[in-house]
Amino acid sequence: MTGPAGPARLAERAGPVRRWRAELAWLPGLGVRPDVLIEATGDRVTAVTPGAAPGHAPGATRLPGLTLPGLANAHSHAFHRGLRGITQAGEGTFWTWRERMYELAARLEPASYLALARVVYAEMALAGITCVGEFHYLHHGLGGTPYADPNEMGKAVITAASEAGIRITLLDACYLSGGLAPDGTPVPLAGPQLRFGDGDGDAWAARAEALGADSRGMLGPLARAGAAIHSVRAVPPAQMHAVIAWAQRHGVPLHAHLSEQTAENLACQAAYRATPAEVLHEAGALGPRATVVHATHLAGRDTVLIGGSRAFACFCPTTEADLADGIGPARALASAGSRLTLGSDSQAVIDIFEEARRVELGERLASQRRGHFTAAELATAATADGHASLGWPDAGAIVPGALADLVTVALDSPRLAGAGPDTVLESVIFAATAADVRNVVVGGRDVVRDGRHQLIEDVPAALSAAIRAVLD
């Protein structure tokens, strides 16, 4: 039943009216413009007026600096934040890093997972991230025993994002095996991995269904459902179909780790006589709602299969550098038809500007040539395309009708002082850090104001406490 539809009732439903006056704002099709009046009702932008006269909206909130659409972190494992620094000590590989990650995974329970994820997402908010894609595989209790609510862990990260004030797409990951044996048989999950498993694809889908997404795929006011195939190592092709079918039925994003390591490619070739991209293609997992994460070591026709399907390619360059994965073919994938997105993945750092410039800088190092991506292309990966890959096509651009998610980067820091008016986007993409983010708005609501999180008092202290609680 709906209530009375009088003007007062409609205004209440639409939410408060807000106005911001951005010193500079990056607008689709227009580039960076000065004196931009941005108006919103509730969580939606209603008007955008570049070159607004000074007296036009005297009550508007001033946003000094460059205002961008909210940033999308398209690939996150929140709990990996607890490993920052620890895994930098000594030598090692991706595989030794993974052992440390498993030790931490074994310690998390719903309450400690919520406490940690909440402050990791607050760190993301302070870095200008207004939407996170949480690639979630820590499903069950120790030994793989389901909690009373089998989705308790997934609901914990949704609550965490809500309390930190940011959007989330819960990319619920199917994770069934611990790898592929040299003869291609799946290795059963063992030890800490037992928590990741649902048994088979159908059981995964039944649990994902019980999350209770509505007809638009929503799990809450700021939360959306999504699906993930952990990787070809963790999900045999015959089990992928249940995940793909569930994602298609709900019209939600489908993500998968792909070819992060050459060892994965070798095991996949031994098992299936195909590359990971060919396995996903054969299974029907690629397409415009799909995202392949990393895509570092592609071979043969992989680039054509991924780009031709219009799948997104998510690059996580700080993690890929940290884990000595390699440099993926970003330009080749983009030229083949993939839209690029960016992720903080292992949380080695949480800084989408750093991820964005490293896509271009990696290409430069690999090719010994400059100029593969423009600052605007990298900013699009960080905003509109990142959101689209997470199922939020109406976020990531400052236009009427879009979600009112804004990030303002101060230009008075030592890093950005002197930025020229014609190259300010280049200055921000190639020199800004997360510390330069001054104001963040999510759905018309202030989440960060003057560099301070508005919902969580002291984010560094809260991060320290949450990390100590799971490590000590």
Ligand SMILES: [Zn+2]
């Ligand atoms: Zn990952």
